[in-house]
Amino acid sequence: MQLEKIISISGKPGLYKLVSQLKNGFIIEDVLTKKKLSIGNTSQVSLLDNIAMFTFDKEVPLFEVFENIAKDSGYTETISHKSTDAELREFMLKALPDYDTDRVYVSDIKKLAQWYNILHKAGYITAESFVKAESTEEEPADAVSTEKVETKKPAPKAEKPAAPKAKASSSAAKGAPKSTHRKMG
Known part of the structure; x- marks a missing residue:
């Protein structure tokens, strides 16, 4: 499952896929209806790939929590987000047994269940x-190591290629999508 292009938009129900x-x-x-629409840059967008849930000792990526839920439910739908608070907390204990009960609210668990069922x-x-x-x-790990090699190669040639490399990296940064890391809870 690739969450990198799946987003949640503040004020809009459901989940969406970034098309262009x-x-x-x-x-x-819309991931369910496949209906396309446009949104402005001012919309508050959260990439699911950047969302994590708190445990007592670390933050667990949403992808891993979805995987735990899928395995626990046999890759079928899970509990409704409209279930009671007690049922939702029990569901969360199965999905992420060491979740931080002080920082992960019932509203976060509802959203988790709803998003899982939509997906x-x-x-x-x-x-x-x-x-x-x-x-x-x-x-991406391979790509990172390749980038490190590329970064190391130009270093001895710091006299002339340094200026073009700086320009190339700044233009690449302009075209790169902006991303924020958001945590549930």
């Missing part, structure tokens, strides 16, 4: 989807 970027916004697609209905929650995501997580 516009000059002053984005084209998004399940949209076809993102399958046994295969988690295997594919694990293999893609290894690919």
Whole structure:
């Protein structure tokens, strides 16, 4: 399951997939209805890939929590987000046994259950989807090591290529999407 393009928009129900970027916004697609619409840059957007949940000793990426829920529920839908607070807390204990009960609120658990069920209905929650995501997580590690090698290669040639490298990296930074890290709880 690739969460990198799945977003939540403040004030809009459901989950959306980023389709493309516009000059002053984005084209998004509802993951359930597949209906496309555009949003402006001023919309408060949260990438699911950047959301983590608190435990007592660390932060666990949302992807891992979804994987725990999927395995526990046999890759089927899970508890409704409209369940009682006690049922939701019990559900959370199964999904993430050491979650921080002081910093993860019932509202966060409701959102977790709702998002999981939306992703399940949209076809993102399958046994295969988690295997594919694990293999893609290894690919960026290779890319990082390649970038380190590239960074090390120009270092001896600091006299002339230094200026073009700085320009190239600044133009690459302009085109890179901005991302914020958000935690649930």
